[in-house]
Amino acid sequence: MKRRVGLMGGTFDPVHVGHLVAAERAIEAGGLDEVRFMPTFRPPHKSSRLGGTPEERREMVELAIQDNPRFRLETIELDRGGVSYAVETAAALSAREPDREFVWIVGGDMVLYLPQWHRIEDVAAQVTFLGLTRPGYPVAIEQLPPYLRTRVTLADMPALDVSSTDIRERRERGLSIRYVVTEPVRRYIEERGLYVHADEHR
Numbered sequence: 001m002k003r004r005v006g007l008m009g010g011t012f013d014p015v016h017v018g019h020l021v022a023a024e025r026a027i028e029a030g031g032l033d034e035v036r037f038m039p040t041f042r043p044p045h046k047s048s049r050l051g052g053t054p055e056e057r058r059e060m061v062e063l064a065i066q067d068n069p070r071f072r073l074e075t076i077e078l079d080r081g082g083v084s085y086a087v088e089t090a091a092a093l094s095a096r097e098p099d100r101e102f103v104w105i106v107g108g109d110m111v112l113y114l115p116q117w118h119r120i121e122d123v124a125a126q127v128t129f130l131g132l133t134r135p136g137y138p139v140a141i142e143q144l145p146p147y148l149r150t151r152v153t154l155a156d157m158p159a160l161d162v163s164s165t166d167i168r169e170r171r172e173r174g175l176s177i178r179y180v181v182t183e184p185v186r187r188y189i190e191e192r193g194l195y196v197h198a199d200e201h202r
């Protein structure tokens with residue numbers, strides 16, 4: 001049987017416990033052998049300014065996943081640069097590793113947005129999707145177009161109402177981010193002064 005590899009794409013600005021718990025649950029729900037955290041270089045749908053550089057976002061992911069043998073870093077989108085389109089990523093991964101089966105993990109807030117992904121039918125031909133429900137974003141498989149229903153599996157996630165946006169805002173307001181990110185990530189953020197005075201920062 002092919003090794004099943006979960007792909008957890010995101011800006012990870014910064015990576016937080018919501019991402020880590022989601023990846024851990026995805027291993028169980030999707031029968032995955034590993035999950036790769038894959039920072040996007042520049043997500044097509046995100047126009048807001050980013051606090052961390054691609055390098056900083058990658059380093060924070062490395063710090064967050066270092067003690068889990070099933071978690072890996074996937075730099076294919078960072079290495080490629082430019083706008084990160086899933087269709088290119090899926091094609092490149094399938095070509096590089098034909099012996100793997102790729103399962104794209106999407107948060108509950110992203111599942112209904114799948115039909116709008118660039119060339120989604122080509123993406124769905126190469127990978128399947130595992131949708132993890134997220135607080136505030138109820139999803140049913142019937143809400144998806146028929147061509148996606150057989151390619152998407154939904155799984156429940158415990159309610160962890162934490163987001164990178166919230167963490168960046170807490171930093172701007174001088175509030176604690178303890179426990180919503182791992183300790184090494186918290187130290188990295190505080191040592192570098194990330195997300196504080198974000199407007200003047202870069």
Ligand code: ATP
Pocket residue numbers: 009010011012013017018019022105106107108109110132133134157160161162163164165166
């Ligand atoms: P931002 O607030 O900047 O949008 P985010 O917290 O949503 O950041 P992303 O890097 O955009 O994090 O998300 C990467 C993936 O992780 C997406 O599929 C997203 O839906 C999922 N995700 C993010 N936060 C959670 C959470 N608390 N629980 C489950 N999934 C999550």
Ligand code: MG
Pocket residue numbers: none
């Ligand atoms: Mg998001």
